[in-house]
Amino acid sequence: MSIEQGNLSYLNTPAVGPWGDYLKQIDRVAPYLGSLSRWIETLKRPKRVMMVDVPIKRDDGTITHFEGFSVVHNNSRGPGKGGIRYHPDVSMPEVMALSAWMTIKNAALNLPFGGAKGGIRFNPGEYSTGEVERITRRYTSEVNIVLGEQWIPAPDLGTSAREMAWLMDTFSMNRGHTDYAVVTGKPVSLGGSLGRQEGTGRGVYVVTCEAAAKLGIDVSQAKVAVQGFGNVGGIAAKLLHEHGAKIVAVQDHKATVFNDKGLDIPTLIRYASLNGSVAGFKEASETADRGAFWGVDCDIMIPAALEQQITRENAGSIRAQLVVEGANGPTTPEADDILSDKGVLVVPDVIANAGGVTVSYFEYSQAQQSYWLTDEEIGARLTRSMREAFGGVWAISKEKGISLRTAAFIVGCTRVLEARDMRGLYP
Structure with missing residues (x-):
């Protein structure tokens, strides 16, 4: 139908x-x-x-x-x-x-x-x-x-x-x-791109570092809470961990685990891969109260699971200075307002998790040309694209005194509607 x-x-x-x-x-x-x-x-x-x-x-x-x-x-x-x-x-x-x-x-x-x-x-x-x-x-x-x-x-x-x-x-x-160009995210042996699987998580990591620097947060000393521990949350957590950050809380579809001294992320990733969840990880405390995740003491929070996770009911509990949306639509508009009133900076999904589609574009272009980039070239291009996009949105946000989300929507909507205006209507 x-x-x-x-x-x-x-x-x-x-x-x-x-x-x-x-x-x-x-x-x-x-x-x-x-x-x-x-x-x-x-x-x-x-x-x-x-x-x-x-x-x-x-x-x-x-x-x-x-x-x-x-x-x-x-x-x-x-x-x-x-x-x-x-x-x-x-x-x-x-x-x-x-x-x-x-x-x-x-x-x-x-x-x-x-x-x-x-x-x-x-x-x-x-x-x-x-x-x-x-x-x-x-x-x-x-x-x-x-x-x-x-x-x-x-x-x-x-x-x-x-x-x-x-x-x-x-x-x-x-x-x-x-x-090969009909779909992206394919196996590398079938025309896929190096770096595609890690693209979204790596992009989240890049903009987290950029946003943290704007707020004066030293990522190497920061406490981070991550919701969702798959290709997005898990990879972002791994890269932040390698940068020195303490991942103090992780929540997946089954459990929430905490360790104020920092979780051993490489070990947790292997554990979750073998067991299908972070549940039962012995090097952390665990709670059955999923809502407790939102009140954890942290500097940076990365919701990287599903949409509508941060709502008017739990936004007031968030103690982080910075929220980076690894998922699509994890924050409701009402929660956005609450976080703004609290002085929490939210990096919106349309910028924060765009690393995956950016590498998909690289894959699409490579498939059309039958010319393949190295992992290092992909990583460098992705980092540059994410930094440029964040920088442009940040500048508009400061110039107009608006949220990063509204600034990102100004950029995106303007480009789409300019194209619509120039193309006109058919017939």
């Missing part, structure tokens, strides 16, 4: 959840857009929304149906770029919001992409490898009409290079030739 633009009247009703948060963010930036504000509805309406049925035959011979989603939010600046999420809580409003944040993020980093996102509502951990492969391939076939020219996917929560390889192969078989 494809829900085209004319049938999206429900978008005009009061929105809640991640999509509602995004709309509030757009409303906050509108007064700064000048004459471009006449195009503001462009940002509030996805270009194409699809919900697809994904049926597969299970290993036991039974048939199971899954709900799949694909949203191309905007392609004024290029094909939509954004990952595919496998999670039991995936929903259409969530995928819409994630696709819209990708539009802003790609523009804020000045990448030649629009925004898009996809997802399937299921827990991949409850299915065999063969079943996950069949789900991935069937989903790819169902959304085939938007892949490549309108949407270039990548890994996200619950997916990895493995799923991207299956997607590329399915798409290529349907086209009759191998297309």
